[in-house]
Amino acid sequence: MNEPEQPSNSVEGSQDDELTQPLSLGPAEPSAHASWQPPPPPPGGTGREPWFPPPGTQPLPAEQPARHAVTQGRVGGWVWPVVAAVALVVGVIGGVAGSVGYEALDNDTPDIPGAVGGGLDEVDTASLPPLSADQEGSIAAVAEAVLPSTVQIIAQLDEEKGGATGSGFVLDKQGHIITNNHVVESAAEEDGEIEIVDQDGNRYDATVVGRSPVYDLAVLYAEDASGLPPASLGRSKRLRVGEGVVAIGSPLGLSSTVTAGIVSSLNRPVTTGESSDDSSYINAVQTDAAINPGNSGGPLVDLRGQVVGVNSAIATNGGGTFSGQAGNIGVGFAIPVEQVAITADQILKTGESSYPVIGAKVQTGLSDGRGATIDDVVGDSPAEDAGLEKGDVITSVEGDRVTDGIALIVAIRTHQPGETIRFTYLREGDERTAEVTLDGETG
Structure with missing residues (x-):
């Protein structure tokens, strides 16, 4: 049977090639429905490649808003494409194919409430483990240490006050809060109200310092919450598969909820969202700790009590237990804390x-796991400068295996504009290497 031709499309994250969806926004009241079991990885897989659901898997019904990502009450469908319908611009979002212009971030403090010209260097964050050596490994001790630094977020959604709820954690002593972009996206676009609620039920008005749809992160500022203790930032790179982790947040509106599990996988390439406007790509920490709508934006912490990720998405096919959509099935994904720190630092400095980006299109549909096939190279781009051509198959980035287009996008996103990274690729069966200096975009 011939495979259908994959049309070229420059919009990253077009959900004809949808892979996952974040948890969705909605009411907190649960109602029963069924969930599903994701299939195992393909035989001979490495554990790093994306995996695909049965052909019968369908995206969410139309009446469930596509923008609804992780918050309370609804869980979006999680769909890995059987047949790709688009080719994505590697590292580019917003419909401009291969856009390679990059304007250096300005370190002058912009006129944005909560912005800090020096970024993380000028705020009081925490980096030491809150638990002593004899407390490490105790979930009760972790909960006691981190709950005061975790908040519930209530935001306007589609002109409905309080229509979206999620979670977040305190970044510093100045009142900055980390959460997911999709929790506050609607409120930010509509200049709607955002509140944070601490462990004791105290409420604080908050504003958005800046958002990154690409990384699904946002930094909020609540001036009156400057007395809340910041969570300690750890390192996801120290994690090992099987290690214990704890998720803290407000699933289904149930504030200050603690769940525990293990690290199921590391460096899992996933993408969330249902359109080019809300897609994000994550080099995720996968966990089986129970994560449900409302956990989105909350911390995933290790057993030292340090944040190792931001809970962002769960696997689901659109069935489930809450408000017509699926709840926890033991497959959750968190944004690594290293990326959180980089993005937060940039947002604090500039609001953006x-x-x-490399300025090339790559196929992102059904893959044989051998690499990412370049569909087009934009003129005068980093990809062209490095000698890459249409038809080249990228097999590794900096020595790390690349199995398909999504894995390539995620691998590139773990670096920063201005870095030079090594690509290994196949051209007409011959293995070659190229040094690519990354350009950048804002988003």
Whole structure:
């Protein structure tokens, strides 16, 4: 049977090639429905490649708003494409194919409430583990240490006050809060109200310092919440598969909820969203800790009590237990804390975040796991300068295997504009290498 031709499309994250969806926004009241079991990885897989659901899997019904990502009450469908319908611009979002212009971030403090010219260097964050050596490994001790630094977020959604709820954690002593972009996206676009609620039920008005749809992160500022203790930032790179982790947040509106599990996988390439406007690509920490609508934006912490990720998405096919959509099935994804720190630093300085681009289109549909096939190279781009051509198959980035287009996008996104990285690729069966200096875009 011949495979259908994959049309070229420059919009990254077009959900004809949808892979996952974040948890969705909605009411907190649960109602029963069924969930599904994701299939195992393909035989001979490495554990790093994306995996695909049965052909019968369908995206969410139309009446469930596509923008609804992780917050309370609804869980979006999680769909890995059986047949790709588009080719994505590697590292580019917003419909401009291969856009390679990059304007350096300005370190002058912009006229944005909560912005800080020196970024993370000028705020009081925490980096030491809150638990002593004899407390490490105790989930009760982790909960006691991190709950005061975790908040519930209530935001306007489609002109409905309080229509979206999610979670977040305190970044510093100045009142900055980290959460997911999709939790506050609607409120930010509509200049709607945003509140944060601490462990004791105290409410604080908050504003958006800046957002990154590409990384699904946002930094909020609540001036009156400057007395809340910041969560300690750890390192996801120290994690090992099987290690214990704890998720804290407000699933289904149930504030200050703690769940525990293990690290199921590391460096899992996933993408979330249902359109080019809300897609994000994550080099995720996968966990089986129970994560449900409302957990989005909350911390995933290790057993030292340090944040190792931001809970962002769950696997689901659109069935489930809450408000017509699926709840936890033991497959959740968190944005690594290293990316959170980079993005937060950029947002604090300028109100914006940058991400790397190479100026090439890559196929992102059904893959044989051998690499990412370049569909087109934009003129006068980093990809062209490095000698890459249409038809080249990228097999590794900096020595790390690349299995398909999504994996390539995620691999590039772990670097920063201006870095030079090594690509290994196949051209007519011959293995070659190229040094690519990444350009950047804002988003």
